[in-house]
Amino acid sequence: MGNRAKIKSLAAKFAPEFVEVRRHLHQYPELSFQEYNTCSFLKEQLLALGIMDIESVAGTGLLATINGREKGKTVLLRADIDALPIHEQNTIAYASTTDGVMHACGHDAHSASLLLCAKILMELKGDFQGSVKLLFQPAEELSPGGAISVIKEKAYTVLGSIPHIGQHVRPDIPVGKVGFRSGKFMASMDELFLTVKGKGGHAAMPEKIIDPVLIASHIIVAAQQLVSRVADPKIPSVLSFGKVIANGAINVIPNEVSIEGTFRTMDEDWRKTALEKLEKLVTTMAEAMGGSCELKINHGYPHLKNDSTLTENLRIQAKDYLGEENVEELDQWMAAEDFAYYTQHNPACFYMLGVGNTQENITSGLHTPTFNIDESALELGGGLMAWLALRTLSV
Numbered sequence: 001m002g003n004r005a006k007i008k009s010l011a012a013k014f015a016p017e018f019v020e021v022r023r024h025l026h027q028y029p030e031l032s033f034q035e036y037n038t039c040s041f042l043k044e045q046l047l048a049l050g051i052m053d054i055e056s057v058a059g060t061g062l063l064a065t066i067n068g069r070e071k072g073k074t075v076l077l078r079a080d081i082d083a084l085p086i087h088e089q090n091t092i093a094y095a096s097t098t099d100g101v102m103h104a105c106g107h108d109a110h111s112a113s114l115l116l117c118a119k120i121l122m123e124l125k126g127d128f129q130g131s132v133k134l135l136f137q138p139a140e141e142l143s144p145g146g147a148i149s150v151i152k153e154k155a156y157t158v159l160g161s162i163p164h165i166g167q168h169v170r171p172d173i174p175v176g177k178v179g180f181r182s183g184k185f186m187a188s189m190d191e192l193f194l195t196v197k198g199k200g201g202h203a204a205m206p207e208k209i210i211d212p213v214l215i216a217s218h219i220i221v222a223a224q225q226l227v228s229r230v231a232d233p234k235i236p237s238v239l240s241f242g243k244v245i246a247n248g249a250i251n252v253i254p255n256e257v258s259i260e261g262t263f264r265t266m267d268e269d270w271r272k273t274a275l276e277k278l279e280k281l282v283t284t285m286a287e288a289m290g291g292s293c294e295l296k297i298n299h300g301y302p303h304l305k306n307d308s309t310l311t312e313n314l315r316i317q318a319k320d321y322l323g324e325e326n327v328e329e330l331d332q333w334m335a336a337e338d339f340a341y342y343t344q345h346n347p348a349c350f351y352m353l354g355v356g357n358t359q360e361n362i363t364s365g366l367h368t369p370t371f372n373i374d375e376s377a378l379e380l381g382g383g384l385m386a387w388l389a390l391r392t393l394s395v
């Protein structure tokens, strides 16, 4: 397997350069749909690698193509590029220079790994048949997400049902390891906004008011029966309310209460049914208590389903690349990710790259102000992606 050794040595040789690339991206993070400088930086990097076939997608995204020595299959590799509205607390030389914005989900590492992968593939252009599409996707972190815009692009729709491969960092997986899961892997995500209306007044005279705080309390408790009594226990479902505002006082009952939360599951039919049932439950319950409740839903990403054939094949290839002991079987994960859109119509696989290191104290979770990665993961991230892409083209 000459290619594997070659890819490994190229990944090791080029990795230091892409640690710098990742640090640059980390220093200059940009929020979803605003990745203008990130996009031009990535384009310069691609051009410097000799990749000239670059199309702009979804405003601040890029779709680049590397063609092998002759025509053949096509595979798409995806990295997301946006940062989060979090103020970095790491004291590192390359900490974010923008107040309140941080690469706290590792999208800087995803972009740097995909560039490293691109550099390796350019070196191997004469050795493979087919094409590799490199997608640098904006706005993963903000619903409706960048993926849905990419999917509508002409440059994307002409691709047809080609395999899609995405990689995401995970600090709870030790550096040097990766994780896969076939089938349903991540959850759908809908944002819920409830406004419970009553009639406020003096807390000492309940007979003259309609108490929206009490109605809201009943709604929060009753809504849990959706996941405990109505949902099929074999389908993961989560209903969480993280924000409740009843802006009254010790002796003042407010006119209304707002509640915000999220519903997540892994079945599109149940998702639709659950949201319908939730709406019915909250409106009828509020009415029965003399008030009203309006439910607004911001529909987020669908659930993410990894194609079994592709995923099993990639798992075998990953074991071949980094050893059986370094490829983990993952649990289902109730986080959401807009890579899910690609999994709806294409054979797709989203796998996890370990970036944690307890000895170095690199353990902070995704979306936290102290999140960081063990940068030695970039060599594996870039090399493995190149290997998986070439093996997929040759199947």
Ligand SMILES: [Zn+2]
Pocket (backbone or CB within 6 Å): 105, 141, 366, 367
């Ligand atoms: Zn994230």
Ligand SMILES: [Zn+2]
Pocket (backbone or CB within 6 Å): 105, 106, 107, 140, 168
């Ligand atoms: Zn992410």
